[in-house]
Amino acid sequence: MSGYVAFGTDREGLHVLSSYDAGRRRLLRAFGLTAVAGPAAMRAADPVLGASFGYDEQIGVHSAAYEAPAGLAADSEAKATALAWIGVHSADIQQLSDEIWTHAELSLQEWNSSLAVADFLQRNGFSVRWGAGGFPAAFVATYGSGGPVIGFNAEYDALPGLSQKAGEGSHSPLVYRYDAYGPTYGPGHGDGHNNLGAGSAAAAVAVSKAIAAQGLRATVRVFGTTGEEQLVGKAYMVKDGVYDGLDAFMDWHPFPFTTAFWNTTSALASATFTFLGASGHGANPLGNKSGLDGATMMATMSEFLREKNVAPSGRFHYAIVNGGGAPNVTPDMCSIWYFIREGSPARVQTLYDKIVECAKGAAAASQTTLVHKFHSGTWNALGNKAGAELMNDNMQKIGPPAFTDADHALARRLQKSLGKPEAGMPTTIIPLTPPPPGYGGGPSTDTADVSWHTPALSALVATIPIGLPNHNWAVTATAAHHIGHQGTLSAARYLAASAIDLITQPDTLAAIQDEFTQRTAGVEWKSMIPDGTQPPLYEPPADFLARTGQHWPPPGVVWPVPEVVAREQLGTTGPALPPVT
Template sequence: MSAKTVYETVESERELLYDLAERLWETPELGLHEHESAEALATTLREEGFEVDMGVAGMPTAFVATYGEGDPTIGILGEYDALPGLSQEVKAERSPIERGGAGHGCGHNLFGTATLGAAVAVKRAIEDGELAGTIRYYGCPAEETLVGKTYMARAGVFDDLDAALTWHPGDLNTPRVGSSNALNSLLFEFEGEAAHAGGSPDSGRSALDAVELTNVGVEFMREHVSDDARLHYSIPDGGDAPNVVPAEASVWYFVRAPSREEVERNTDWLRDIAQGAATMTQTEVEERFLSGCHDYLPNGPVTDVIWENMEAVGPIEFDDADREFARDLLETVSESNRESRLEDLPEDLRETVEPHALYPDPVPPFNEDVTSGGSTEVGDVSYIAPTGQFNAATWPVGAPGHSWQVVAANGDFGKKGMLFAAKVLAGAAHDLMTDPETLAAAREEFEAATGGEPYETPLPPEAEPPFDMTAE
């Protein structure tokens, strides 16, 4: 049997997959609260014959769906959380469905659905006796806050995989061969004493002052960390009224760097700054470690299989209406925003894709030695099993991720990119399950890259999934 069989299975389920992606798009849910989305995906898999284990790793919206038995065991990773404040109709003008509501500005409605389509296609090949082994679908919540896979990894749910596959929506079809930043996510909660800010400020101790001093300290710290390191923050709680000295305040930090070691060094420095701010303001500080993830370790043999299937599946079949809508969306994107995306591309690739609103063809791997500024907890999976991932075009070339324009695209022509991704994933899983030599080469490269050391979670034993950091 060739991979063409699983491509055909995916194609035969186009209507089901389109309906499911639209259903998730219409009910966007924030991380760790994706109850409807997780249930829709899990129910579909259950009805298909998968054994579904809900609520893994202490997260009600995390699940593992399994079909088959024996080796090899191939895992396909799915995501389905949305982003706050990006509610948007399928229009080329800003038009929220619900003002302040969530929206799929990263395309996870397509992400979770494409991976499901691939898992179903492989399952049917196993059922028909054309493949042997085990296929797993991992329902991974809260990717946007780098939570889901890190807690799942700590729980050991990826430990017996021979390989893992995943993808992400984007503006080009290309394998991901570069790395990503490791990260720590932590919250500092300061406690002082309330007082009347006008009548008796001397009797108060401002927790907000401690937050601001922490942030000032970090600004001076920035000069002395590597150029690749990143520290950014938000203030979830800054007090309630100007005439009350805030007794409670908090600041939420992401600490990123290309390696876990540098992340840990910079986090320790950040902790010293927060403690110093508490000392200066005579307040108390408590730290909550929310999440942490590894850098991404791309596996060459697995990525090569992905690329072979991208070439075999061929261009996405965008039509004139898709291109027209994509052009309309791009007209609302500032030139500087599109420029900042395109300037990261090699010059010859940029010249090829820039004139297009949508670029349907597979693009060979590039930027192998580049570490992206962002982070992904796919990195943790990549330190447990050989892992490959790729991007597929679901939004206009150069449109910024996490934008309303992307929400609109992912509710429309993005579904065609989703179907492409499902075929590539199904084909890659098929090829890995029928080629023990490639799996052996993937394992050999993995062992060399990790030095044979077992995966270590960045999470301290007391860390728990931060359900309160995103509202339902």
């Protein structure tokens, strides 16, 4: 994901954490502090997490006593114009979402999906600049000039192995790839990024129509982002200055319930570890050096870290990328890909260093050569209470997504297929609740880096049945169904209405920006990506380059990428001995 808060769920969605003091004590212990430590000590221990939890405590925000303010979302002709445009053009918005769903393109290869979103924006008066941050499938689309500059997040990448027929209540991949020894499924939108991209683009266009109709002075920018599922695009784009100059940033994500929030997420590092050996026949393995042995040893060694070296807020998980083609060939190359998550960049680095030591030990034990490549890293998200309150008030006034009896029936079939309570779709908006005072870990998003450069307003909107996880085939089933369409349209309304308030209420925008300044005081953002790191890239098709006016490779990119080739010698069991006679 994209990734967001790790809420517990009851029958409608959100289970509010019950014990503020207990959660606070757990957080302080994680920092090595006592239960009497205050916000200043929390900031000193880890300024980045302190900007979230320490700030909320400093201003006296407690879950038990909190009540979201009302009256922030103002009725206006501009807002009415924006919401009316979404209603009139709902079929076009749904069509865009379904087109992205049909393409189901993986991260960093969203050629058709990015074109679909950019074409939609251009047809509605936006200018588009391709190649943002050096990524061919990333763009910045702009409308208007002067006034506050409001950004919108558009993503459109699918996930591997999550193909599913739209509207099917049991697992039925749309793309099934037969192989006699290892069948696979095609990619699918198991995180609903087709909904996300269409909903955000629609919100931006709706705001642009209001700007034009009401003579407002404002600038709208849509950031078409490649590779979010791999936490790549925005991390490099922010480092490259693509998001500079924004006054606020609007974002949402498909989820099993609907709410505004200002919680944090996990910081993350992404890296691959490739083990190079010497191939040989599996039936005569003496002297062979297996890259697969190196990768599996690393995985096993890292598992031993979990009990004594990984805090409750930490996570790491991995996938073997190329483990060999047949049992009778010892693979001389194997890569294992790790995501490493923690509550802040400093805490990620500590866990990351432990994982790297496992890789070194595995290479030594397997007699292979280690090639270690850092791919990307992103901070944990910085919330904004004032922004969340504005978003919440607009959401409450507009209302939740409207799901039909047929929608609930499909949701119950999916829940039954996955062994979850057959609760259907959520029917209300979860009340805005402060973040829990102790962070227990969870997903990540590269939007997090944007949130340290400008205030970010975020919503979670129901496009997924209650109790089902993101990154599952069931999400693909609803993403191109009436369920996904209703969530997409609601998200567009929430974002557009909140953006109009930012444009027409200078004091509201100023309060959101003031909170951002206070939270970030004393924190110097520095990208987790080392200088000189080349991002993971794929060469686009020639027709895509021609349509977007780009050239390959982008400036500063080394292409072809230097090959990683095993050149190890075969091993030995010692001096040759004479045969036994």
